[in-house]
Amino acid sequence: MIRILLAEDMHMVRGALVVLLGLEPDIEVVAEAENGNQILPAAQLHKPDVAVVDIDLPGIDGLTATALLHEHVPTCRTLILTSLGRPGTLRRALAARAAGFILKDAPPDQLAEAIRKVAAGDRVIDPQLALAAWDSAENPLTRREVEVLRIAARGADAAEIAGVLFLSVGTVRNYLTNAVSKLNARNRVDAIRIAEEAGWLQ
Template sequence: MITVLLAEDMHLVRGAVVALLAREPDITVVAEVSAGDAVLPAALACRPDVAVLDVDLPALDGIAAAAELRAGIPGCRVLMLTALGRPTVLRKAMAAGVDGFLVKDAPPAELADAIRAVANGRRVLDPALAAAALRLRDNPLSEREIEVLRQAADGAEIDEIAARLYLSKGTVRNYLGMIVTKLDARNRLDAVRIAAEQDWL
């Protein structure tokens, strides 16, 4: 019997997944939680074979909860569920040691199959999403440069960005110049477009 911990903050979705898995003869849900910070304590109490975690959990997101779980119970396999299959989220999940990544609009039978697969030591990834993740560029921007570019993406002018981020106008100009250079962009607007397409903002 494969024991499962389910972390999903939407009660209706959580109930539907539990009902779905209850129909599987070899899978049983042994714990349900609705927040990311409850994942590790629940897992320590019931020692599940597989943790099925939603990416967007309150208190602690699913990826951070997966990393905590990996450190606390290395033998527990992790299957991540997400409503939005974004390549950058997949990359972050893989870096956190997730064993599988499934979009929520997958056919119901795929969830049970994915749980069985990760329980048996296999990886489960959506092929199209995995291919898109491989095509992503590494983000060359620093956290501060991303902050500046986010402000520019919101339409803020140099003096507004400087005031909001407590920087001088010259420093903001320097940051924007470096961003354009690093992204090989034509100008600030092109840099915003490139960063948005890569999901860096």
């Protein structure tokens, strides 16, 4: 029997997944978490074989929780469940040592099969997403340019960004201009959109 920890913040979705997985003869959900902070304690208590983790959770996010599981409960392998089919997100999941990455709109039997493969020691990645990640470019932005764009994405202007990062307004404008240029964007808003879609601002 494959023991599962299921981390999903939407009650209806989590309940539906518990029911669906309960129909599988070799899978048992032994623990549930509705936010990222509950994942590691639940895994340490219940010792699941596989943690099925939504990437977007309240508290610590699914990828941070995945890295913590790999470090503190190495016998538990992680399958990331997400609606964000972005190459950058996949690369971050692999960097966090996730064993699998599957989209939420996949058929239920595909989830069960992915759990079995991950439990058996295999790596499972949605094939179309793997190809997209392979083809996509690496993030051309520097760490500081990412920080500036991330804050700009919240609606902050150059002066507000400068205050948060303890930089001059001119320096912030230079970072924004560099980001727009590197991403071949039309303007700051377009640069934010491009970077978000690539998963570089998460």
